[in-house]
Amino acid sequence: MNKINLFKHELLKWSKKNKREYSWRYSNDPWKILLLEIIAQQTQLDRANIYYEKFIKRFPTPKEMSIVTKKEILSLWSGLGYNSRALRLHEASKILSKKSFDSIYPNFEVLPGVGKYTKNAILSFAYKEKVIAQDTNVVRIFSRFFGTKNPESFIEENEKILLKNIQSRKFNEALMDFGSKICKSKNPLCDSCLLEPNCKKFFQDTKHAQSAFKGSSREIRGKIIKYLINNENVEISSLNKTLEIEDSKIKPIIKKLADEGLVNIKNKKLIEISS
Ligand code: SF4
Numbered sequence: 001m002n003k004i005n006l007f008k009h010e011l012l013k014w015s016k017k018n019k020r021e022y023s024w025r026y027s028n029d030p031w032k033i034l035l036l037e038i039i040a041q042q043t044q045l046d047r048a049n050i051y052y053e054k055f056i057k058r059f060p061t062p063k064e065m066s067i068v069t070k071k072e073i074l075s076l077w078s079g080l081g082y083n084s085r086a087l088r089l090h091e092a093s094k095i096l097s098k099k100s101f102d103s104i105y106p107n108f109e110v111l112p113g114v115g116k117y118t119k120n121a122i123l124s125f126a127y128k129e130k131v132i133a134q135d136t137n138v139v140r141i142f143s144r145f146f147g148t149k150n151p152e153s154f155i156e157e158n159e160k161i162l163l164k165n166i167q168s169r170k171f172n173e174a175l176m177d178f179g180s181k182i183c184k185s186k187n188p189l190c191d192s193c194l195l196e197p198n199c200k201k202f203f204q205d206t207k208h209a210q211s212a213f214k215g216s217s218r219e220i221r222g223k224i225i226k227y228l229i230n231n232e233n234v235e236i237s238s239l240n241k242t243l244e245i246e247d248s249k250i251k252p253i254i255k256k257l258a259d260e261g262l263v264n265i266k267n268k269k270l271i272e273i274s275s
Contacts, residue, residue, distance in 0.1 A: 036052045
């Protein structure tokens with residue numbers, strides 16, 4: 001068996017026993033896939049799934065989401081962070097309330113928040129296309145196992161062979177689970193990995209660790225949005241005291257939130273979530 005076939009064989013064998021069960025894994029509804037994929041960006045899958053279940057219950061189709069306020073979306077999103085993802089999802093729902101997924105197929109990147117990875121996830125899970133959804137987990141596994149510095153090109157060049165005689169969905173799901181449970185970013189479980197005997201174990205220096213959350217702009221943004229979800233027409237001049245954040249730190253963040261359309265500033269004095 002050549003190395004690619006061996007990789008496929010062993011990975012799918014592992015997945016049979018270790019597949020994580022989520023409701024959306026049994027759906028080919030592109031709205032459900034989009035919802036999950038946007039929520040899961042920068043969020044662990046188990047946690048993303050909790051939010052997914054809340055969102056799909058409230059917004060079973062794009063139409064229901066398209067007619068609510070930003071405030072309601074942000075309120076449901078609260079705790080996930082990276083609030084701009086919620087706004088992009090909201091914008092996407094407005095487009096999808098007028099145009100079906102089929103009518104924009106396969107150009108899903110016309111939707112806000114959809115990049116190459118999410119596009120391929122929709123193509124694979126909802127349309128059964130033979131494509132590999134490459135996220136950081138996936139490229140890491142390929143890089144380590146095949147010993148390549150350019151895993152993205154390696155995957156593209158070998159996509160047909162990798163997906164020959166298998167459903168792309170099965171393969172993509174197996175990669176996601178394997179990258180999360182075994183070939184993890186930090187401390188991979190090589191000792192208990194069934195790919196170990198043939199793995200090049202090519203570990204590249206990854207200096208992409210997230211900066212500390214405490215005191216970061218991300219934390220401050222989250223605090224401001226959370227406060228504004230529960231309060232209307234808040235005086236900007238009092239926000240730093242209320243949230244106990246230095247004035248010099250809070251002002252540029254408020255400006256950025258306004259530039260991104262997350263908040264609305266009235267008469268340079270009052271702030272609220274954009275409608
Ligand atoms: S042996 Fe280690 S590096 Fe190689 S695939 Fe398994 S977990 Fe990843």
